[in-house]
Amino acid sequence: MHDFENVTNNIGDITFMLKLFNYDKPNVYQLSDEQTAIKVNNLNLSFGEKPVLRDINLRIPKHQITAFIGQSGCGKSTLLGCFNRMNELATDCKVSGEVFINKRNINSKKENVSRLRASVGMVFQKPNPFPMNIYDNVSYGLRLQGLKERRKMDDAVERALVDAALWEEVKDRLFEPASILSGGQQQRLVIARALALEPEILLLDEPTSALDPLTTLIIEELMVELKKRCTVIIVTHNMQQASRVSDYTAFMHQGEVVEFSDSDTLFTMPQKKKTEDYITGRYG
Amino acid sequence: MFKWLPASKNHSFIVNLCAFCTTLLLLVLLSLLAFVFTKGSGYFLSPPVYQVSYKDDNGKQHIVFAQFPSGYSENFSGRVTASTENTIYQAQLPLHSRQISNIEKRSDVANISLIDGRKLFAVPQHIRSSKDLKVSLSELDKYLNIIDDIREEIDEIKQNELTEIDKILASVDKSSPSINPIQQSALLKYQSLQKTIAELENKRDTFSLNMADVKGESIAIVLADIHSISFPSNMTWIGKIKHAFNLLWLFLSENPKQSNTAGGIFPALFGTVVMVLLMTLIVAPFGVLSAVYIHEYAPNNLLVTAMRVCISNMAAVPAIVYGVFGLGFLVYVVGGNIDALFFSDALPAPTMGAPSIFWASVTMALLTLPVVIVATDEGLNRVPQGLRKGSYALGATKSETIWYTVLPIASPSIITGIILAIARAAGEVAPLMLLGAVRFAPQLPVDSEFPFVHLERQFMHLGVFIYDGAFSTQINPQGASMMFATCSLLLLVVLFLNIVAVTLRARLRERYQ
Ligand SMILES: Nc1ncnc2c1ncn2[C@@H]1O[C@H](COP(=O)(O)OP(=O)(O)OP(=O)(O)O)[C@@H](O)[C@H]1O
Ligand SMILES: [Mg+2]
Numbered sequence: 001m002h003d004f005e006n007v008t009n010n011i012g013d014i015t016f017m018l019k020l021f022n023y024d025k026p027n028v029y030q031l032s033d034e035q036t037a038i039k040v041n042n043l044n045l046s047f048g049e050k051p052v053l054r055d056i057n058l059r060i061p062k063h064q065i066t067a068f069i070g071q072s073g074c075g076k077s078t079l080l081g082c083f084n085r086m087n088e089l090a091t092d093c094k095v096s097g098e099v100f101i102n103k104r105n106i107n108s109k110k111e112n113v114s115r116l117r118a119s120v121g122m123v124f125q126k127p128n129p130f131p132m133n134i135y136d137n138v139s140y141g142l143r144l145q146g147l148k149e150r151r152k153m154d155d156a157v158e159r160a161l162v163d164a165a166l167w168e169e170v171k172d173r174l175f176e177p178a179s180i181l182s183g184g185q186q187q188r189l190v191i192a193r194a195l196a197l198e199p200e201i202l203l204l205d206e207p208t209s210a211l212d213p214l215t216t217l218i219i220e221e222l223m224v225e226l227k228k229r230c231t232v233i234i235v236t237h238n239m240q241q242a243s244r245v246s247d248y249t250a251f252m253h254q255g256e257v258v259e260f261s262d263s264d265t266l267f268t269m270p271q272k273k274k275t276e277d278y279i280t281g282r283y284g
Numbered sequence: 285m286f287k288w289l290p291a292s293k294n295h296s297f298i299v300n301l302c303a304f305c306t307t308l309l310l311l312v313l314l315s316l317l318a319f320v321f322t323k324g325s326g327y328f329l330s331p332p333v334y335q336v337s338y339k340d341d342n343g344k345q346h347i348v349f350a351q352f353p354s355g356y357s358e359n360f361s362g363r364v365t366a367s368t369e370n371t372i373y374q375a376q377l378p379l380h381s382r383q384i385s386n387i388e389k390r391s392d393v394a395n396i397s398l399i400d401g402r403k404l405f406a407v408p409q410h411i412r413s414s415k416d417l418k419v420s421l422s423e424l425d426k427y428l429n430i431i432d433d434i435r436e437e438i439d440e441i442k443q444n445e446l447t448e449i450d451k452i453l454a455s456v457d458k459s460s461p462s463i464n465p466i467q468q469s470a471l472l473k474y475q476s477l478q479k480t481i482a483e484l485e486n487k488r489d490t491f492s493l494n495m496a497d498v499k500g501e502s503i504a505i506v507l508a509d510i511h512s513i514s515f516p517s518n519m520t521w522i523g524k525i526k527h528a529f530n531l532l533w534l535f536l537s538e539n540p541k542q543s544n545t546a547g548g549i550f551p552a553l554f555g556t557v558v559m560v561l562l563m564t565l566i567v568a569p570f571g572v573l574s575a576v577y578i579h580e581y582a583p584n585n586l587l588v589t590a591m592r593v594c595i596s597n598m599a600a601v602p603a604i605v606y607g608v609f610g611l612g613f614l615v616y617v618v619g620g621n622i623d624a625l626f627f628s629d630a631l632p633a634p635t636m637g638a639p640s641i642f643w644a645s646v647t648m649a650l651l652t653l654p655v656v657i658v659a660t661d662e663g664l665n666r667v668p669q670g671l672r673k674g675s676y677a678l679g680a681t682k683s684e685t686i687w688y689t690v691l692p693i694a695s696p697s698i699i700t701g702i703i704l705a706i707a708r709a710a711g712e713v714a715p716l717m718l719l720g721a722v723r724f725a726p727q728l729p730v731d732s733e734f735p736f737v738h739l740e741r742q743f744m745h746l747g748v749f750i751y752d753g754a755f756s757t758q759i760n761p762q763g764a765s766m767m768f769a770t771c772s773l774l775l776l777v778v779l780f781l782n783i784v785a786v787t788l789r790a791r792l793r794e795r796y797q
Contacts, residue, residue, distance in 0.1 A: 086677065118679030128670040130689055131796040140688070141678035177795070193678065 025262040028059060028248055033103075037062040037201055037231035038083055043097035045078060047090060052078050054255040056097070060201075060248075065223055065232045067246035067263065069239065071278070075255045076235040077125075080203045083233070084120040085113055101201070118145065121194030121230075125206040127186035129178035129193075134170050137178050137189055141197040156196055164192035165222050184215030191222070202226060204234040208241065220245045239279055243267045251275045317775070324772030327535065327765040328528040331355045332517035333393040333405055335498070336366075337386040338379065345385075348377065349393050349405035349498050351516065356387065367405040372497045374403045376764075391517040394495075399511045401541025406495040408513070412504065413491055424513065427491055431508050434488040438481055449474045535769060544723060544752060549770055551728060555641070555721070555743035556710060556777075558729050562645035562739075563652065563709050568702050570649065571656025572691075578657070579664040580686055592661075599654040607715025610647030615639055615719070635740055639720035641729045642739035647715055652705035659701025663694030696792040703785035707778050713747035721745040723752050746774045 026035065033039075038060040045053040052075050060066050068076040081087040082099055085106060098105045106116055118141060129137050138157045139147075147153055157174075161167040166188040170181070178189055187207055194202060204223070208216040223232050223245055236242050242249050243263055250260040251274070259266060259275045270276040336350045350366040359381050366377040390407075397403045411419040411427055419427070452470045491507035514527055538548030578595075582588045619637035627635040636642070667690050675685040691698070713721075720742045729743045730736060753767030 084677065086673065089673065089676065114679045114681050116679075117677055122677040124670060124673065124677075126670060128668070128674040130671060130674065131693055140675070140680075144678060144680050144684055144688075190674065193674075197678065 025247060026061070028061065028260050028262070031059045031061055035062055036060065037101070039098075039100040040082070041098040041100070043079075043082060043095070043099060045075075045082065045087065045093065045095045047094075048092040052255050053082070056257055058250065058257055058260055060231060060233060062231050063227055064247040065227050065234060065245055066248045066250065067242040068233070068235045068250050068252060069237070069242050069278070070252035070258075072237075074252045076252055077205050079252070080122070080205055080233060080235055083201065083203055084117045084122055085111075086117075086122065114144075118197050119199050120201045120203065121197060121199035122203040123187070123190050123194055123205065123207050125209055127183060127190050127210070129181070129186050129189050131177065131179060133175045134178050134181070134189065135174040138192050138196050140193060145197070160192040160196035163195050163222075163226070164188045165218055166192055184211045184218070187211060187215075187219065188222070191219070195226075199230055201231045201233065204232065206235050206237065209237065216241070239267070251278060253278075320768055320771045320775060323765065323768035325769075326353055327769035328531045329354075330395065330514060330516040330519060330524060330527055332389055332391075333395065334517075335388045335390045335393070336364075336379070336384055338383040339385060340383070347498055349390065350377065350379070351395075351405070357381075367498055369497075369499050372404045372406060372503065374405060389517050391515065393515070393517065394513050395516050396493075396495075396505075396513050397511045398505075398509050400509070401546035403546070406497050406503070408493060408495045409502065410494050411491060411507065412494055424493075427507055428510070431488055431491065434484050435508070438484050438488075441477055441481060445477055446474070449477070536773075540724070540749075544749065544756070545766055549746065549749060549766075549773070551725060552744040552746045552749040552770070553773070554728055554730075555725070556746045559641055559645050559648065559716075559721075559743060559745065560706055560709050562641065563648040564702060564706055566646060566649035567652050567656055567705055571653050571701065571705075572660050572698055574653075575657045575660035575664065576686060576691075579661050580682070580690070595654050595657050599658070601651075602714075603651060603712050604714040604718075606647050606651045607718040610643055610650070610715060611639065611718045614646060615643050619643065638740070639718065639742065640740045641720055641743040644716050644719040644721060644743070647719055648709040648712065651712065651715065652708050655705045655708060656698075656701040659704065660694065660698050663697025663701075664690060666697070667693045693796045695796065696789040699788050699792060700785055703781055703788070707781045707785075710777055710781065711747055711774065713745075713751050716745050716748055717751070721748040723748070746770055746777070750774065 036059045040056050040058050040060075043053055043056040044051065056079065068079065070076055078087060082095065083101070083106075087093045087095065095107060097107065099107055101116075101120070104111065130140060132140075135157055138160050139153050142153060142156055147156070158167060158171075161170060166185060169185060170189075173180075178186065181189060187210070191202075191204075191207070208219050211219065220241065223234065226232055227247075234242075234246065246263045248261065249263045249266045251258050251266065251270075251272075253274055259270060259272045261271075266275065267279060270279060331351055331354060333349055333351050334356060335347065337345065337347045339345055346369065348366040348368045350364040352360060352364050353362065361380045362378070363376045364379050365374050366379075367374055368377065392407050393405050394408050395403060395405060396408075408421055408424075410421060411423060413419055413427075449470045453467065453474070488508045489506050492504045493507050493510065494502055494504050496502055512530075519527065535548045536553065537550050539551060540549060541547035578588060578592065582591075615637060619634070622636040623631060623634055671689055671693065672685055675689045676682075680688065722742045722744065725742050725744045727738070727741055729738055729741050731738070750767055750770050753764075753770065
C-alpha cells in the first residue's frame with residue numbers, strides 16, 4: 001500500500017523535476033513530426049445543428065502529458081473523443097477536418113476504427129468495469145484481438161495490473177467480480193484494461209473526479225509513470241492537478257482552443273485574458 | 285392532485301376498498317389451488333371401503349361396496365366410488381346419507397386394479413391354480429411374482445428375438461419366388477418362438493383369483509389380468525402413504541387406460557415436455573435475434589416504432605387464431621409444399637403436410653415470440669451506455685460489444701422471457717387441438733426407433749388431456765379425479781418453471797450486477 005507521506009514526497013520530486021526541465025520543453029507550435037503524437041487540422045464537429053468544436057488546429061506532443069481544461073460543456077470530452085472516433089456513436093454527429101495519428105488521417109473512411117481504438121485507449125469519467133471478474137475485465141481487449149494462449153494472457157494481465165498499480169491489491173482475487181472493488185480500484189482497473197492493449201495514446205476523461213485525494217495522487221503518479229510508454233491526454237477540472245502532472249495544457253472555451261502551451265507558462269504567464277480569468281477563478 | 289376526493293376519510297375508504305379487492309383476489313386464487321389439489325389428490329388416496337345398504341329414489345333396496353372420497357361422515361352427500369350388484373366394476377354413484385339404512389366398514393374388501401385400468405371391490409377368497417388346486421390367499425404375492433416373471437420372459441422374447449427375425453424377413457427381396465435358406469431358418473425359428481410364447485401365455489393364464497362380490501356370489505378373474513390388490517380399510521398410515529406414492533409413480537409413468545379415465549399420463553407429460561423443448565429451441569434464438577435487431581440495429585424511424593407496437597399487440601391475439609393460422613398456412617401450405625418437394629414418393633400420404641408435433645411447436649413459438657422479444661428488448665434497454673462505450677473503446681466492433689457485453693448483461697431478462705414463454709406454451713390448449721395434439725397417440729414423438737425424433741408424429745399433451753377429461757367427465761364421472769390430478773400436475777409444472785426462472789434470474793443478476 002501507498003503511504004501518504006511517501007506519495008506526496010514523490011509528487012514533490014516530480015514537480016521539482018518538471019520545474020528543472022521546464023526550459024527544455026519545445027514550443028507546441030513548433031513541434032516536429034517526430035515529436036507529434038496527434039496532429040489536428042481544421043477540425044470542426046457538430047451534434048445535429050449545434051456546433052461543438054470550431055476550427056481546432058493543434059499538435060499533441062509525444063510521450064508527454066497534455067491536459068485539457070475549460071468550463072463545463074466547452075467540448076473537452078468531445079475533442080478527446082475525436083482521437084478515437086468515439087463521437088460517431090452519436091448518430092447525429094458530423095465531423096470535418098483531419099486528425100493524423102502516425103501519419104494516418106483517422107477520419108478517413110478507410111480507417112479501421114476497431115484497430116484505432118485498440119491503439120488509442122480511453123478511460124471514462126465514471127469507472128465502468130464490465131460485470132465480469134477482474135481477470136476477464138483486463139483481458140477483454142486482448143481476447144478481442146484474438147489472443148488465445150493462456151500463458152501469454154496471464155502475463156499480459158499481470159503486467160497491465162502492475163502498470164496500473166493495482167496488482168498488489170487484487171492478485172489474490174483475480175476471479176472475483178470487478179464490482180466488489182472500490183471506486184478508486186475500479187478506476188485503476190479500467191486503466192489496466194486499456195493498458196493491457198499497450199496503446200500508443202491514452203485518453204483520460206476526468207479520471208479522478210470521483211476519487212478521494214489519496215487515490216487521486218496514486219493515479220497522478222501512475223500517469224507520470226505511464227508517459228514513458230505512451231502519450232497521455234487528460235481532461236480535468238482540477239487546476240492543481242493540471243499544473244502538477246501535465247507537461248502541456250490547452251485551455252478551451254466554447255469549442256475553441258484558446259491557449260495551448262507548456263503548463264508552467266500557461267499557469268504562470270497566461271497570454272490571453274480568458275485564460276487568466278479562468279485559472280484565477282474569476283470566470284463563470 | 286386528487287382534489288375531487290373531498291376528505292381524508294374517503295382516502296381511507298379507498299385504501300380499504302383496495303385491501304378488500306386484494307384479499308378477495310387472494311382468496312379466489314387460494315381456493316382454486318386448494319380445490320384442484322384436493323380433488324387431484326383423491327386419485328392417490330385410499331380411504332376405507334364400506335358395505336352400504338341404501339334405498340334409491342324408487343324405494344328399492346340396494347347393497348354396495350363403496351368408498352367415500354374423504355372418508356365417511358354422518359351427513360355425506362355426493363358421489364362415491366362403488367361396486368354394485370349390477371356390475372362388479374367400480375363406478376361413480378350419487379349417494380346421500382339419509383338414503384343409507386346400514387353401513388359397515390369391511391376390512392376384508394380389496395380394491396383390485398386390473399391391467400386394463402378397470403377396478404373393482406370384492407372379497408378375495410382363494411387362488412386356483414392349473415390343477416384345480418385351491419391355494420390360500422397368503423400365497424398371493426408369490427403367485428403374482430411368478431406371473432410377473434412369465435410376463436417378463438414373454439416381453440423379452442417379443443422384444444429381442446422376434447424383432448430380429450422380423451428384420452431378417454423384411455429384408456428379403458419379395459420379388460424372387462424362391463425362399464432362400466436364411467429366410468427359411470428364420471421362418472422356422474419364428475414359428476417355434478410363437479409356440480413358446482403361446483405356451484408361456486397359457487401357463488400364465490392358468491392361475492386365477494376367486495372372490496366374492498357384494499351379493500356374496502363367487503367370481504373368478506385370471507390372475508394375469510390383475511395389476512395390484514390393496515385393502516384400503518386395513519391399511520396403516522405408512523401403508524397408505526406408500527400406496528399413494530406407488531399410485532403417483534404409476535400416474536407419472538404409465539399409459540392412460542379406459543379412454544383416459546384411468547392409468548397414467550406419461551405420454552401426455554412426455555409430449556408436453558418435448559413440444560415445449562422444441563418450441564424453446566425455435567423461439568429463443570428467433571426472439572433474441574429479432575429483439576437485438578430491433579433494439580441495436582434498426583433505424584429509429586416510424587416503421588420500426590410501428591413494428592414494436594405490433595409485436596407487443598401480437599401477445600393479445602387469441603391463441604385459437606394462431607391455431608387456425610398454423611393449420612391453414614403452416615401445415616397445409618408450407619407443409620404441403622415441403623411434401624411436394626422432398627417427400628413426393630410418399631404422396632398422397634402426407635409427411636409434413638399433416639398436423640404434427642413439429643407444427644405445433646412452430647405455432648407455439650410464433651405465439652410466444654412477443655413475450656421473448658419484449659422481455660429481451662427491456663433487458664437491452666437496461667444495459668448502461670457506459671459499458672457499451674467501454675467495450676467500443678477497447679476496439680470491439682458493434683457485434684462483439686453486443687455478444688460479449690450487452691447480451692450477458694441482458695441475460696436475466698432474456699431468460700425470464702423464455703421461461704414465461706415456456707410456461708405459457710405448457711398451459712395453452714386451443715391451438716394444439718388443431719395441430720396434432722390428440723386424445724391418444726399410439727407412439728411417442730421420441731423413441732428408440734431410427735431417427736429417434738419423429739417430428740411428423742401426433743402427440744399427447746397435458747392441457748389437451750385435461751380438456752378432453754373435462755368434457756368426458758360429464759358422461760363418465762370416473763375420470764374426474766384423474767383429470768384433477770392432471771390439473772395439479774400441470775400447475776406444479778408451471779410453478780416449477782417459474783421457480784426455476786426466478787432463481788436463474790437472481791443468479792444471473794448477481795453475476796452481472
Ligand atoms: N451525444 C451528444 N449529442 C448532442 N450533444 C452533445 C452530445 N455530446 C455532447 N454534446 C454537447 O456538446 C457540448 C460539449 O460537450 P462535452 O461533453 O464535450 O463537454 P465537456 O467540456 O466535456 O464538459 P464537462 O466538463 O462537463 O464534461 C455540450 O454542449 C453537450 O451538450
Ligand atoms: Mg466531459
